[in-house]
Amino acid sequence: MTDTATFQTTAEAPREAGFGDYVQLLKPRVMSLVVFTALVGLLVAPVGLHPVEGLAAILFIALGAGASGSLNMWWDADIDAVMKRTARRPVPSGRVEGGEALAIGLALSGISVVMLALATNLVAAGLLAFTIFFYAVVYSMWLKRLTPQNIVIGGAAGAFPPMIGWVAATGQVSLEAVLMFALIFMWTPPHFWALALFMKEDYHTAGVPMLTVTHGRKSTRAHILVYTLLLVPVATGAALTSIGGPLTLVVAVALNLWFVIGAVRIWRRDEAVAEDDKYAVEKAVFRFSLLYLFLHFAAFLVEAALKPYGLGGW
Amino acid sequence: MTFRPEHELHKRRFGRNLGLGLTLAAFVGLVFALTVVKVTRGEPMQGYDHVVQPGTAKPEGAP
Secondary structure (H helix, E strand, O other): OOHHHHHHOOOOOOOOOOHHHHHHOOOHHHHHHHHHHHHHHHHOOOOOOOHHHHHHHHHHHHHHHHHHHHHHHHHOHHHHHHOOOOOOOOOOOOOOOHHHHHHHHHHHHHHHHHHHHHHOOHHHHHHHHHHHHHHHHHHHHHHOOOOOOHHHHHHHHHHHHHHHHHHHHHOOOOHHHHHHHHHHHHHHHHHHHHHHHHOHHHHHHHOOOOHHHHOOHHHHHHHHHHHHHHHHHHHHHHHOOOOOOHHHHHHHHHHHHHHHHHHHHHHHOOHHHHHHOOOHHHHHHHHHHHHHHHHHHHHHHHHHHHHHHOOOOO | OOOOOOOHHHHHHHHHHHHHHHHHHHHHHHHHHHHHHHHHHOOOOOOOOOOOOOOOOOOOOOO
């Protein structure tokens, strides 16, 4: 925006973007989860990286995630504008132009992939490139508005960071990396569908084929239970590999038991009961699901930290 | 037509420029540190400077 153009703006017009608006474009809250899980993937790997290489790897994985967030905001500006939760994002609110978000997304994608290749290895960089492509093109552009399984597919993009962290250190994909991926992949649907149950109006207004809209809320409750049950063998299985140990197994069993109990409670409720208590159980399960993922990865990390003292691991 | 220096717009633009400047400075610092680490370790490097490299020379008769 030029100085001249500034004079033409009115009180109602969106203000010119500040640096923070461009940071918002990268979805910093999602990035914080990416940083944490990628860091765990990198630190629990059997091969150590130099701290500077490790720092660079985490930063560029996070930057890649931010780039895909920016591309997503560019593409989804129309539906973001009609949803309460997303209407104040930089693009739908008019603070940042769609073209800027696209340019920033593309530029940061290139920088993050090339720099990750230089800092670590080509396999990790290839996985990061695929993750960006998957989230921006396969999920955002193609399947998000096409299928109610959008959350399941989108979950894959969010599941890659710990695998990339692992590959950045080791140079190859192994069972542990696949299980860390599977843990987030299977966790995402119950996490988001619990949110969708008590944020129903938003998705409905935007016309996004959320499971709650296309298959009904009863079916969504059943889906939450099924995915939570499928999560159990993945989470406990991960605890039995080289990244796990007795502590991780205890944490996994306790967390999964809790999560399954929550999912069963959601499944047994109907809409009338849920509306009576303002979706208290759904909200509690959603909040717990955040803790679930954090504690799982924290357990992997603690296990790895204890190993040098002969305490962690099998 | 000129703006007064204390205009809110200038503050916002300064903040934006400062943020970008610090980000670029951090990026330069990171690339420099990465370069120092890679060069100091020097594992995958072998300069092809028209000098015979005994390490890469094939033994006679090798395919």
